[in-house]
Amino acid sequence: MTRTPTNFGPYEVEYKRRVSRSRRWLRAAVQVFATAAAVVLAGLFLFPLNAHAGRSCEQHRPDVASIVKGMQLAERTAKELDASGARVVLLARAGQDLGKYGLRYSHMGLAYKTEAGSWRVVHKLNQCGTAVAAIYRQGLGEFFLDDPWRYEAAWAVPVPAVQAQLLAALNEPPSRITRLHTAPYSIVSYVWGHKYQQSNQWAIETLAAAMEPGTIRTREQAQAWLQFKGYEPTTLKLGPLTRLGGRVGSANVAFDDHPNEKRFSDRIETVTVDSVFDWLPRAGLGAAPVALRL
Numbered sequence: 001m002t003r004t005p006t007n008f009g010p011y012e013v014e015y016k017r018r019v020s021r022s023r024r025w026l027r028a029a030v031q032v033f034a035t036a037a038a039v040v041l042a043g044l045f046l047f048p049l050n051a052h053a054g055r056s057c058e059q060h061r062p063d064v065a066s067i068v069k070g071m072q073l074a075e076r077t078a079k080e081l082d083a084s085g086a087r088v089v090l091l092a093r094a095g096q097d098l099g100k101y102g103l104r105y106s107h108m109g110l111a112y113k114t115e116a117g118s119w120r121v122v123h124k125l126n127q128c129g130t131a132v133a134a135i136y137r138q139g140l141g142e143f144f145l146d147d148p149w150r151y152e153a154a155w156a157v158p159v160p161a162v163q164a165q166l167l168a169a170l171n172e173p174p175s176r177i178t179r180l181h182t183a184p185y186s187i188v189s190y191v192w193g194h195k196y197q198q199s200n201q202w203a204i205e206t207l208a209a210a211m212e213p214g215t216i217r218t219r220e221q222a223q224a225w226l227q228f229k230g231y232e233p234t235t236l237k238l239g240p241l242t243r244l245g246g247r248v249g250s251a252n253v254a255f256d257d258h259p260n261e262k263r264f265s266d267r268i269e270t271v272t273v274d275s276v277f278d279w280l281p282r283a284g285l286g287a288a289p290v291a292l293r294l
Contacts, residue, residue, distance in 0.1 A: 062147070070145035073294055077153045078119050078140055080292055081111070088112045088163040088170070090203065090286070091121055092273045093143065094150040101236055105154055105273035108200045109143065110207070112170045122170060122177060124199040126185050131251045133185035133199070135178045152293040156277055158286040162211065169210040180205050180219050186254040188270045191233035193257040194219050201271040204231065229283045234272040 081089060091111035098106055109123025121143045126133040144153065158166065169177055182197035189196035197205075197219070208222035208229075216222050255263055262269060280286035 062145075066147070067145065069151050069294055070148070071141060073144045073151050073153055073292070074140040076294075077144070077155075077292055080290070081113070081119055081155065082117075084157055084290075086113070086157045086163065088166045089155040089157050090207075090276065090280070091143070092154045092277075092289075093148055094152045095147070096149045101234075103234065103272055103274045105152075105277075106149070108203050108273045108276060110166060110170060110203055111140075111143075111155065112167055124181065124197075124202040126187070126199070126252050129251055131185055131196075131254070132183045133197075134183070135174075135181050135202070150293070152291060154273075154277070154289045154291040156280050156286045156289045158280070159284070162207070162285050165210045165213070166207065169206070169213065176213075177206060179217070180209055180222055182219065185252055186257065187250075187252050188236065188238075188255065188268055190257040190259070191269045191271050192223050192227075195257040196254060198271065200273055200276060204271060204276055229279075229285070231279050231283070232275060233269045234275045236268040236270065237266050238268045239266050 089111050090108055092105040092108045095106040109121040111119055111121045113119055119140050120137055121140065122137045124133050125136050181202060184196045185198060186196035187198055189198045189201055204226060205219055205222040208225040209216040212225060216225060258268060277289040281288050
């Protein structure tokens with residue numbers, strides 16, 4: 001099925017057309033297993049575009065077990081989110097192993113509950129093998145079926161005032177929620193830079209814009225708000241050989257937006273899920289994260 005040119009549109013309709021209800025929500029183990037088997041045998045996947053964030057770009061066909069686990073994680077997450085009473089959360093997944101950097105989660109999106117009662121995730125995805133990204137709106141099934149490293153979800157519930165502002169932004173025309181989107185992408189983009197923008201960076205800059213919709217209209221303004229609220233990025237210790245290998249081997253890795261004094265002292269400051277989860281309670285903007293692992 002052809003997607004809309006904006007990458008942000010009636011995904012609820014598109015998703016229902018592409019994926020049956022029994023495949024989206026696990027009503028019974030037998031139903032899911034049968035559906036998953038059918039998907040694999042047909043050579044299909046729930047997210048046909050080669051777009052990812054916070055995960056490896058290695059290509060391989062999904063197996064039945066991974067599809068079943070992804071659907072189970074989506075359903076259990078939806079139930080837990082319903083029980084929380086939240087309308088908006090910052091939702092994360094573990095798309096790749098970042099343990100050597102002391103990080104647990106790789107990718108974050110803004111998840112919200114629709115009037116119909118279902119959950120949707122708005123997040124930024126990199127077109128694998130390229131240096132560009134776009135904004136997508138998906139169901140939880142697609143969010144967790146994107147070949148995770150570990151079947152674990154985590155979310156932070158913002159305080160009611162923050163939820164109200166985010167929900168208002170998410171329910172407005174796409175032009176508002178994508179206003180601060182920058183297409184050039186680097187997975188390690190500089191936290192206070194403007195040349196590139198990675199997925200977690202887009203999420204918190206968009207949160208900032210939602211909190212001050214009348215005054216924040218640029219990324220510079222959003223970053224100033226984040227600094228005022230005490231956000232602190234993760235500092236990755238990446239030596240010259242690591243940086244060179246990443247830059248040469250991957251189109252979506254760049255370091256030229258980092259200040260020379262930091263880059264050449266092996267300090268790469270970027271936005272991570274873990275740093276956002278640490279910041280929200282400290283700034284009085286949200287609760288400590290909740291994790292769910294299969």
